[in-house]
Amino acid sequence: MLAYKKSIILCFLLLIVASRGFWITPVTANTPMHEAMMKKQKKVSLIIDDFGNNMSGTEEILNLPIPLTVAVMPFLPSTKKDAEMAYQKKHDVIVHMPMEPMRGKKSWLGPGAITSDLSDDEVRKRIHAAIDDVPHAIGMNNHMGSKITQNKRIMRIILEVCKERGLIYIDSKTSYRSIVGELAYEMKVPYMENQVFLDDIDTSSHISKQLKLVSEKAKQEGKCVAIGHVGKGGKIVAKEISSFIPEMEKYGEFVPASQMVTKVAQPTQK
């Protein structure tokens, strides 16, 4: 009789355990578990271009409390100072390599620029020299460059040197005809590309609109890469990014380029 009672109690207990297992709360929207999963998945990488020439907004950008990727132009008055400061503040440093655009003056390019009339050897020499000039560089992106990023001969040399020196390449995407993505894939160079220019118009309202676009893309695609600039609108860029941080951190995190880059580049969709 006692054994019979015991087995009934045991069955009852098993039933409770089983039903609890069955009714475990599913991961639905707005539960803390769901929020944590969402947060883990979304990544935003912000690259800020045009450092190296004592530009307006330099300090404001470098003092932002998130990891950024700081693109420093070589051979300019504050190249070394800006790269050192960015490194100390734990941002990623990359070389912001001046490259010839389809339109515009060569004088906008700055020293050591890559132009389509250069020989293979000269391109190689200039890329090595630029990397040597920017301390702590872990990668490279292009300043302007709508013409060069369509030039297979030159981009192949640039990517070869990046690979040799262990640098990643980030296409600023100043031309939709750029061939850098497919070449990086073929050459197995770690690669990523810009998706949103934050400050093509440097007003608060435009920059904040672009940051909303960044967050929408990150939510939809899981990640987003965007480019802003120091210079005329540099302080506004810093202020707008600063107000965007709390919103973004609700569902994602800011990562420097080294944590966003695909180790083996994927072919780009056109």
Ligand SMILES: [Zn+2]
């Ligand atoms: Zn630039």
